[in-house]
Every structure is written in structure tokens, then in C-alpha cells.
Amino acid sequence: NTDPSTYRLSSGFGYRSDPFTGASKRHTGMDFACKPGNPIYATGDGVVVKVATDRKKGYGFHVEIDHGFGYRTRYAHMSRIDVSVGQQLRRGDCIGTTGNTGRSSGPHLHYEVMYRKDYQNPALYLDMDISPQDYFNMVRKPEQ
Numbered sequence: 001n002t003d004p005s006t007y008r009l010s011s012g013f014g015y016r017s018d019p020f021t022g023a024s025k026r027h028t029g030m031d032f033a034c035k036p037g038n039p040i041y042a043t044g045d046g047v048v049v050k051v052a053t054d055r056k057k058g059y060g061f062h063v064e065i066d067h068g069f070g071y072r073t074r075y076a077h078m079s080r081i082d083v084s085v086g087q088q089l090r091r092g093d094c095i096g097t098t099g100n101t102g103r104s105s106g107p108h109l110h111y112e113v114m115y116r117k118d119y120q121n122p123a124l125y126l127d128m129d130i131s132p133q134d135y136f137n138m139v140r141k142p143e144q
Helices: 132-140
Strands: 008-011 014-017 024-027 030-033 039-041 046-053 061-068 071-081 094-098 108-115 118-120
Antiparallel strands (some): 046 061
């Protein structure tokens, strides 16, 4: 299953009360509560452009994938990373496992979608079943 939403949504995209400070703060992704060690799958074809393994700060163990056409996804607070920078991925490839690393209030997957460096609401993309390349080919196809 390539859909992160198979886990329980624990925090949505947008402004929320920060779990550590209580202040209103923009949440740049969606959080899916789950037990540590569950597999995480790439939501689309792409190339791994970042792998970070800082257990204590920010996103903790996390992976960023470039899907082309300005789209990137980030998977954060992982317990294990099974990919490396430069690796080509297909939708559904396992990239690692869920965890509780970084600035995290409990085990979960933090999932982000970025378009040209702007954070997007991942809920708008979870049901998409075409790749950016499929879409590009579809809109560029000459009319017959």
C-alpha cells in the first residue's frame, strides 16, 4: 500500500497548537499515528535527494524524494532508512520504517508534499493515481 493515510490521521495540514509550546504554528504536513517499525512506501516515482539521520532535531530520520516537475515529498520521524541519495524509486518501494525520532511527540509518520518549495496540503494528493509524468504526457498530447 503506497498511501500514508492507511494510518490514523493525528494532525492535519495548516495552523495548529504546537504540541511542545502551545503556540499557534503552521504545520507543513500531515501526521499519521502508528506503531514504530511499520513500513513506509514512496508515494510516487522519483529520486532520493536527501537522507538525514539526526535523531534529536527537527524531522529526525527523514527522506526527501524529488518526483520531477517541481514536486517533492518528505517522510519524517523514521526509525530506519532503507534508501540512499541518488537512488531511483518507483511508487510503492519501501523507503524505511516509522518511528519517533527528532522533535516528535510520539510515534508517527510526518508526510509533506512540496511544489516548487511551497508546502502543499498532502490531502489533495493522496488519492492521485497518476504520476507527474503521466499528467504531463496527458496534457501535452496533441488533439486528434
